[in-house]
Amino acid sequence: MLSVRDIYKSYEGKPLLNGVSFDLQAGEIICLLGASGSGKSTLLRIIAGLEDAESGAVYWQGEDLAHTPPHKRGFGLMFQDYALFPHRTVYENVAFGLRTQKRPADEIDAIVSQRLQSIRMESFANRPVTELSGGEQQRVALARALAPNPRLLMLDEPLGALDHNLRNQLTNELRYMLRESHKPVIYVTHDRQEAFGLADRLVILNHGLVVQEGSPQELFENPADAWVAQFLGLGNLVEDEQDPSNSWLLRPHDGHLGESPQATRFQFKGEILDCVYMGESYQLKLKTPEEQILLLETDQQCLPDQEASVYWTEEKTQCLKN
Amino acid sequence: MQKRPSWQVVLLWAIPLAFLAVFFYQPLVAIFRLVFSERFRQGWQLFRWTQVSKPLGFTLYQATLSTLLTLILGLPAAWLFARFQFKGRKILRTMTIIPFILPTVVVATAFNTLLGSRGWLNLGLMSLFDLSSPPLRVLNSMGAILLAHVFYNTSIIIRMVGSSLARLNQNLPAAAQSLGASPWKAFKEVTLPLLMPSILSATLMVFLFDFTSFGVVLMLGGPQFSTLEVEIYNQAMSRFNLPVAGLLSIIQLIFTLLLSALINRTNQPRYGKAAIASERSGLRKAKNAWEKAFVIFMIVTLLLLMVTPVLSLVTRSFFTFEAARGERGELQTGFTLRYYRELFFNREGSLFYVPPIAAIRNSISYASITMLLATVLGLLAAYAIHYSGASGRFLEPLFMLPLGASSVTLGLGFLIVFGSSLLTQGRFQALIPIAHALVALPLVTRTILPALRGIPENLRLAAKNMGANPLRVFREVDLPILFRAIAVSLLFSFTISLGEFGASSFLSNVAMPTIPVAIYRYISQPGALNYGQALAMSSLLMLVCVLGSLLIEHLRLPGEEMF
Numbered sequence: 001m002l003s004v005r006d007i008y009k010s011y012e013g014k015p016l017l018n019g020v021s022f023d024l025q026a027g028e029i030i031c032l033l034g035a036s037g038s039g040k041s042t043l044l045r046i047i048a049g050l051e052d053a054e055s056g057a058v059y060w061q062g063e064d065l066a067h068t069p070p071h072k073r074g075f076g077l078m079f080q081d082y083a084l085f086p087h088r089t090v091y092e093n094v095a096f097g098l099r100t101q102k103r104p105a106d107e108i109d110a111i112v113s114q115r116l117q118s119i120r121m122e123s124f125a126n127r128p129v130t131e132l133s134g135g136e137q138q139r140v141a142l143a144r145a146l147a148p149n150p151r152l153l154m155l156d157e158p159l160g161a162l163d164h165n166l167r168n169q170l171t172n173e174l175r176y177m178l179r180e181s182h183k184p185v186i187y188v189t190h191d192r193q194e195a196f197g198l199a200d201r202l203v204i205l206n207h208g209l210v211v212q213e214g215s216p217q218e219l220f221e222n223p224a225d226a227w228v229a230q231f232l233g234l235g236n237l238v239e240d241e242q243d244p245s246n247s248w249l250l251r252p253h254d255g256h257l258g259e260s261p262q263a264t265r266f267q268f269k270g271e272i273l274d275c276v277y278m279g280e281s282y283q284l285k286l287k288t289p290e291e292q293i294l295l296l297e298t299d300q301q302c303l304p305d306q307e308a309s310v311y312w313t314e315e316k317t318q319c320l321k322n
Numbered sequence: 323m324q325k326r327p328s329w330q331v332v333l334l335w336a337i338p339l340a341f342l343a344v345f346f347y348q349p350l351v352a353i354f355r356l357v358f359s360e361r362f363r364q365g366w367q368l369f370r371w372t373q374v375s376k377p378l379g380f381t382l383y384q385a386t387l388s389t390l391l392t393l394i395l396g397l398p399a400a401w402l403f404a405r406f407q408f409k410g411r412k413i414l415r416t417m418t419i420i421p422f423i424l425p426t427v428v429v430a431t432a433f434n435t436l437l438g439s440r441g442w443l444n445l446g447l448m449s450l451f452d453l454s455s456p457p458l459r460v461l462n463s464m465g466a467i468l469l470a471h472v473f474y475n476t477s478i479i480i481r482m483v484g485s486s487l488a489r490l491n492q493n494l495p496a497a498a499q500s501l502g503a504s505p506w507k508a509f510k511e512v513t514l515p516l517l518m519p520s521i522l523s524a525t526l527m528v529f530l531f532d533f534t535s536f537g538v539v540l541m542l543g544g545p546q547f548s549t550l551e552v553e554i555y556n557q558a559m560s561r562f563n564l565p566v567a568g569l570l571s572i573i574q575l576i577f578t579l580l581l582s583a584l585i586n587r588t589n590q591p592r593y594g595k596a597a598i599a600s601e602r603s604g605l606r607k608a609k610n611a612w613e614k615a616f617v618i619f620m621i622v623t624l625l626l627l628m629v630t631p632v633l634s635l636v637t638r639s640f641f642t643f644e645a646a647r648g649e650r651g652e653l654q655t656g657f658t659l660r661y662y663r664e665l666f667f668n669r670e671g672s673l674f675y676v677p678p679i680a681a682i683r684n685s686i687s688y689a690s691i692t693m694l695l696a697t698v699l700g701l702l703a704a705y706a707i708h709y710s711g712a713s714g715r716f717l718e719p720l721f722m723l724p725l726g727a728s729s730v731t732l733g734l735g736f737l738i739v740f741g742s743s744l745l746t747q748g749r750f751q752a753l754i755p756i757a758h759a760l761v762a763l764p765l766v767t768r769t770i771l772p773a774l775r776g777i778p779e780n781l782r783l784a785a786k787n788m789g790a791n792p793l794r795v796f797r798e799v800d801l802p803i804l805f806r807a808i809a810v811s812l813l814f815s816f817t818i819s820l821g822e823f824g825a826s827s828f829l830s831n832v833a834m835p836t837i838p839v840a841i842y843r844y845i846s847q848p849g850a851l852n853y854g855q856a857l858a859m860s861s862l863l864m865l866v867c868v869l870g871s872l873l874i875e876h877l878r879l880p881g882e883e884m885f
Contacts, residue, residue, distance in 0.1 A: 050496045070499040077500040083493035086593035087515050097501035
């Protein structure tokens with residue numbers, strides 16, 4: 001449905017987006033995942049038409065949107081700071097997009113009430129938005145973006161401004177609401193938990209390029225390179241001794257305590273820095289004499305400051321480009 | 323906030339209040355008494371309604387017109403500076419702020435050098451078409467008053483509206499667009515309503531300044547135009563009709579107080595932080611032809627209206643254009659430093675007994691006294707308000723009221739109260755720094771108070787805990803923290819005093835004029851030398867004011883603004 005092709009955009013002389021391309025299918029939820037400052041928000045604004053790319057194009061069902069102004073694109077955008085209109089009530093905020101469509105008043109009324117009902121905020125209709133809590137604002141912003149029935153919904157770090165507990169709670173709620181809407185969704189975040197919890201497909205941005213895309217499982221099992229593995233927090237990365245342009249990914253739950261029965265390149269000795277109980281296992285933090293920190297999941301409890309040996313069998317490791 | 327022993331607070335209040343009582347409230351009361359006793363004694367028939375209605379009507383008329391024109395220029399200019407990045411943006415913005423800090427006489431002189439009969443425009447036209455007399459008569463017209471008011475007050479709109487525009491969260495209009503609103507509709511439904519409070523209070527502020535305008539109208543409008551301020555001056559100084567002057571003062575005071583109260587109300591932040599941007603500077607280059615045309619048009623307009631008068635004043639002060647001595651008809655033209663050299667000489671035949679340098683000396687000594695007086699009183703007042711807690715809120719307006727009274731009113735009040743005793747002894751000059759200090763006091767208090775409120779009481783307690791006595795606490799804790807605010811106050815009151823015209827025109831003795839009074843007298847005299855000396859003095863005064871305010875901007879902590 002949506003095709004983004006070779007988007008290039010620089011910021012203060014440095015390239016921010018360096019030829020970004022990806023596609024979005026009907027009803028699909030994709031997460032744009034990247035470190036902060038990687039140009040994710042700018043990419044959303046370009047798709048929405050709020051900013052112009054220096055080169056590249058955005059297509060909707062094959063049609064180039066270069067000359068379609070933002071208000072004619074029908075793309076809903078939810079801002080990181082929600083951008084609720086402070087001079088309007090909750091009701092008026094949600095009704096805004098319907099009013100620009102010049103819908104009849106009773107229809108607007110019906111849709112707004114239904115939207116407010118779905119976020120359980122009917123009683124807030126006449127409150128000024130400045131009195132809402134962060135979580136309430138987030139919900140009103142989502143309701144406002146969905147009310148005019150956009151062709152595409154884009155969310156820019158919708159949970160970014162909220163505290164940890166609320167985030168976990170709202171991630172589930174959001175997943176339910178996004179699935180329910182049956183709309184194609186682009187969801188921007190820097191938080192991989194959120195991304196894995198919501199997305200059908202992940203698009204990972206680094207240095208202004210798409211470095212990998214795929215389902216959460218694909219990415220988890222086959223990270224494209226060492227940076228992706230590190231960014232997704234998949235495990236320990238140990239530099240290859242022969243070829244410094246490669247690294248080995250050693251996943252914490254694949255490691256073992258003690259000496260390996262067969263010969264392996266991944267046998268380490270070191271000092272235990274920490275051993276934390278994680279519910280089903282312990283997480284061991286080991287420092288080798290080469291100052292490499294290794295994480296390992298084990299069911300044995302260890303004491304800090306002691307020497308320990310750990311190993312990974314070679315078939316359980318992956319070699320990745322740096 | 324820690325409670326101070328009440329007698330200490332009372333003592334803090336006592337000195338600035340006593341000063342205000344004697345030098346502000348007493349003259350004010352004297353004006354009221356004069357007007358009402360006179361009215362009741364002489365009956366209604368001696369007061370003609372037109373004596374009030376004519377100047378009041380004209381004041382309202384010209385202020386409304388000036389404000390409208392200022393908005394027409396100021397709003398697009400605010401948009402220009404808040405939205406667009408272009409070469410020379412910073413310089414142009416600074417240049418557009420300069421007019422606001424200039425003394426009225428300097429503004430009037432600057433316009434004279436541009437549009438007056440001896441100004442650039444007329445000189446140019448005369449040499450171009452070989453004319454013997456200046457073809458343009460822009461001065462002494464309504465046009466000149468309006469032009470000068472626009473020149474003066476556009477920076478208020480640029481600053482107030484521009485800063486809320488720059489701080490406006492740009493995601494808000496963007497959100498409106500993503501919800502299907504066209505750019506125009508997003509502006510109308512979102513940007514404009516959110517800017518409205520600042521537009522409203524900037525408009526009222528401009529109206530207040532136009533309403534109370536004195537020097538500009540007196541010097542550029544000529545005899546046929548009289549605002550309330552000018553009429554107060556005329557009635558008091560030329561016709562010695564103090565009761566009518568007093569009545570006009572009272573009417574003026576009522577209007578300024580009403581306007582100030584309105585400004586205070588509209589100035590309250592309405593939506594808290596919700597409408598304020600967190601990051602994005604929002605500046606960008608002009609994109610399409612429309613935007614480019616807008617940027618270029620605005621730059622040219624601002625250069626013409628806001629920058630040329632200033633440049634014209636400076637260049638004209640180095641330029642001679644006069645008949646050479648003894649050779650009538652032969653014109654000497656060209657670069658000269660003569661006007662500046664002449665500042666130091668007392669030429670025979672000059673209207674004054676004193677050379678301009680004496681006026682400069684007078685002004686500097688008045689300004690020095692003003693500076694100390696206003697800062698010390700302002701410090702006391704700020705401490706008094708700070709330590710009075712809730713009751714301070716009620717007493718604060720007492721210190722702010724002088725802001726509402728015009729300096730002409732102040733001059734008139736002084737004339738009524740001290741006239742008989744001091745004028746005859748020729749010791750009226752002592753009142754000049756006092757009047758200036760009254761003008762500066764509210765601003766000084768407003769500068770120091772926020773800095774004072776920002777000092778954590780724990781610092782003082784800690785110092786006390788380590789055995790410091792109150793004086794030492796003040797010296798070691800308060801003073802270093804207040805240093806910037808005090809420096810700003812000193813500079814502020816110094817430059818205010820240097821440029822003040824209204825009260826000085828009432829109070830300064832013929833032999834001891836201040837710089838603005840001397841400029842006013844010189845420029846209304848014929849003769850190239852008088853004109854040149856007025857220009858030289860104006861240029862110097864402008865230089866001092868610009869340097870002073872640059873220094874103030876530099877010293878001011880980020881986030882503190884004049885408005």
